[in-house]
Amino acid sequence: MTILVIAEHDNQTLKPATLNTIGAAAIVATLTNQPVHVFVAGYGAKPVAQAAAKLAGVEKVLLADGPPLADGLAENIEATLIGIAQDYSHILAPATAYGKNVAPRIAARLDVAQISDIVSVVGADTFERPIYAGNAIAMVRSRDPVKVITVRATAFDPVATEGGSASIDMISVAADAGGSQFVSREVTKLDRPELTSAHVVVSGGRGLGSGEHYRSVLEPLADKLDAAMGASRAAVDAGYAPNDFQIGQTGKIVAPELYIAVGISGAIQHLAGMKDSKIIVAINKDEEAPIFSVADYGLVGDLFDCVPALLGELDALR
Structure with missing residues (x-):
């Protein structure tokens, strides 16, 4: 066999x-x-x-x-x-x-x-x-x-x-089973790495407040790190990010070298999709947020201040 x-x-x-x-x-x-x-x-x-x-x-x-x-x-x-x-x-x-x-x-x-x-x-x-x-x-x-x-x-x-x-x-191909018919396929084309195979993932949650903030805050950081972008289910349900960005029990399972969670509280459903990441960095203003229980590095503060500051430090290293 x-x-x-x-x-x-x-x-x-x-x-x-x-x-x-x-x-x-x-x-x-x-x-x-x-x-x-x-x-x-x-x-x-x-x-x-x-x-x-x-x-x-x-x-x-x-x-x-x-x-x-x-x-x-x-x-x-x-x-x-x-x-x-x-x-x-x-x-x-x-x-x-x-x-x-x-x-x-x-x-x-x-x-x-x-x-x-x-x-x-x-x-x-x-x-x-x-x-x-x-x-x-x-x-x-x-x-x-x-x-x-x-x-x-x-x-x-x-x-x-x-x-x-x-x-x-x-090997021989069986005849068409006839049980279904292909109609169309919509393929999302991104300039970023594929989410499930990316080495770095920058993910946003409901704390970002809007789809505009999701893009304006996270995209520069993802660009700097050549990272894929993800989102919690709450962010997807709120319309901040598309469905194929969702990470968690009902989304995609990821385990990158570096996972940066911005404004994500860390509900159990989300943790199921990313807790195997090698290094987890969490940014959240609530020091009691569950995300900090799995984070290797945690930053308690306003994400609208912390992420630009992080970008500034990254620029200084270049």
């Missing part, structure tokens, strides 16, 4: 979360002495397969390339993958919108229980995953013949993008 990783991509490049997912698969491979294969489903996706073949630790890339897979419809990916699923002991996907869409369908077709959002590999059949908004860790053991797993990317190191020499095998 072998380990299979479902690659997330845009038909041209691999998404960073795939590298972390392969990192998790590599741990399972070490414990079971099994090889790692990568499944690439798309249309005109040969560049993705070639990039996957270079990844460290990958033995084989399975490329399913055809029009039914062009838009990443989960029904069609499942229909193609299910034909080879029984050949694998573990099937892993990133715990992103893409992976969460595909993995449950595979688990249902195989009649196995999905293991969601793992943060640690304890054994070949035992994994850890957060529950209660990250306030507790559950250890889950599966006796299913095929383990279908989604992986929290921020919990695992990515594999190297060079050094591998995997073979690429073509």
